[in-house]
Amino acid sequence: MANQHTQILIIGQGLSGSWLSYYLQQLNIDCIVLDENKTNTASKVASGIINPVTGMRYVKTWMVDEAMPAAIKAYQEFDCIEQKNMLEIFQNSSAEAAFKKRINEQYNYVKMHSNNWNYVFNYNSSVGEINPCYLVDVNTFLQQQKIKTISVEEKFDETFLKVENDKFFYKDIIADKIIFCDGISSSQNKYFKHLPFAPVKGEALIIECKNFNRDYIFNNKYSIVPWKDDLFWVGASFERDFIDEHPTTKFIIETTNWLNNFLKLPYKIIDHISNIRPANISRKPFFSFNLTYKNIGIINGMGSKGVLYTPYLAKQLATEITQEA
Numbered sequence: 001m002a003n004q005h006t007q008i009l010i011i012g013q014g015l016s017g018s019w020l021s022y023y024l025q026q027l028n029i030d031c032i033v034l035d036e037n038k039t040n041t042a043s044k045v046a047s048g049i050i051n052p053v054t055g056m057r058y059v060k061t062w063m064v065d066e067a068m069p070a071a072i073k074a075y076q077e078f079d080c081i082e083q084k085n086m087l088e089i090f091q092n093s094s095a096e097a098a099f100k101k102r103i104n105e106q107y108n109y110v111k112m113h114s115n116n117w118n119y120v121f122n123y124n125s126s127v128g129e130i131n132p133c134y135l136v137d138v139n140t141f142l143q144q145q146k147i148k149t150i151s152v153e154e155k156f157d158e159t160f161l162k163v164e165n166d167k168f169f170y171k172d173i174i175a176d177k178i179i180f181c182d183g184i185s186s187s188q189n190k191y192f193k194h195l196p197f198a199p200v201k202g203e204a205l206i207i208e209c210k211n212f213n214r215d216y217i218f219n220n221k222y223s224i225v226p227w228k229d230d231l232f233w234v235g236a237s238f239e240r241d242f243i244d245e246h247p248t249t250k251f252i253i254e255t256t257n258w259l260n261n262f263l264k265l266p267y268k269i270i271d272h273i274s275n276i277r278p279a280n281i282s283r284k285p286f287f288s289f290n291l292t293y294k295n296i297g298i299i300n301g302m303g304s305k306g307v308l309y310t311p312y313l314a315k316q317l318a319t320e321i322t323q324e325a
């Protein structure tokens with residue numbers, strides 16, 4: 001087979017690799033994306049939430065003031081984003097107190113919500129609103145960007161990668177630079193395994209629930225997120241100790257117990273999905289080049305915020321590449 005030359009070879013076509021390919025194309029830099037196309041990946045199972053506050057103490061998400069406007073504009077190009085605020089139906093008094101503390105600190109993004117949801121949920125707390133939150137149809141974005149990209153569908157195997165005279169040879173592909181956007185696989189890769197990856201497994205159920213409100217994302221022990229048609233995404237777990245990426249019976253039992261107590265409407269389980277978030281100890285993404293091999297880069301470590309961070313960071317890395325080219 002004839003060799004194909006490309007300026008950038010991207011490994012991985014999740015959110016990181018897809019946004020990088022998009023911005024390289026915008027800057028007229030050619031790229032080939034190699035991905036093994038698994039049915040479930042972190043990006044494919046993500047609910048798609050962009051949430052400006054994080055965690056049990058509702059702290060402002062790192063870099064949100066810069067990354068959120070960039071993400072909104074980017075996903076609008078694919079017509080796959082809408083504002084959907086999150087209603088926090090507090091699980092306990094300490095969550096409620098933490099939220100109210102942020103309001104008292106005149107924190108942007110949080111306020112109390114006055115509608116009563118007792119006809120849908122069993123709860124006896126007040127309700128907080130995170131505003132604005134956004135919901136992205138991640139799979140639509142991934143599919144649309146894949147169509148516009150030269151993609152190779154196969155598993156990347158590091159033993160075939162050769163470096164000669166500052167060029168990368170991978171089977172019949174010759175590239176000037178290689179950027180790893182392969183999620184948790186980079187934690188095994190010889191160029192980046194020193195980075196402080198701390199993978200976190202997440203599972204979710206897809207349920208059908210007719211006539212349920214689709215205007216908000218509801219959050220209690222788990223989130224209930226509008227999915228397609230009458231479907232809702234329910235999750236997710238955060239599991240640091242796990243055997244593999246596959247769905248577990250434990251999660252179904254825990255989630256259905258919670259749903260049966262919390263949700264007053266009938267529902268049917270349609271699917272059970274799971275994968276591993278490429279999280280890291282510092283909770284800040286990696287996007288840079290290897291210090292020794294200057295033409296080997298990475299965009300990774302997105303944790304549970306890949307929808308928010310990838311457009312912003314991929315654009316920055318693509319711009320850096322143009323400046324060097």
Ligand SMILES: Cc1cc2nc3c(=O)[nH]c(=O)nc-3n(C[C@H](O)[C@H](O)[C@H](O)COP(=O)(O)OP(=O)(O)OC[C@H]3O[C@@H](n4cnc5c(N)ncnc54)[C@H](O)[C@@H]3O)c2cc1C
Pocket residue numbers: 011012013014015016017034035036037038041042043044045046047048049050154155156157181182183184185201202203204235236274275276277278299300301302303304305306307308
């Ligand atoms: C249940 C769950 C819910 C989530 N919900 C949200 C959310 O609402 N909002 C949010 O911001 N984030 C969410 N996340 C996190 C988000 O999914 C990740 O931050 C993001 O998807 C990471 O994207 P990525 O492209 O870096 O990695 P990945 O999505 O893991 O993509 C890596 C790609 O590389 C490919 N690949 C890996 N190894 C190889 C190889 N050897 N050869 C070829 N290809 C390879 C894979 O096939 C994959 O396509 C969620 C995650 C989970 C698990």
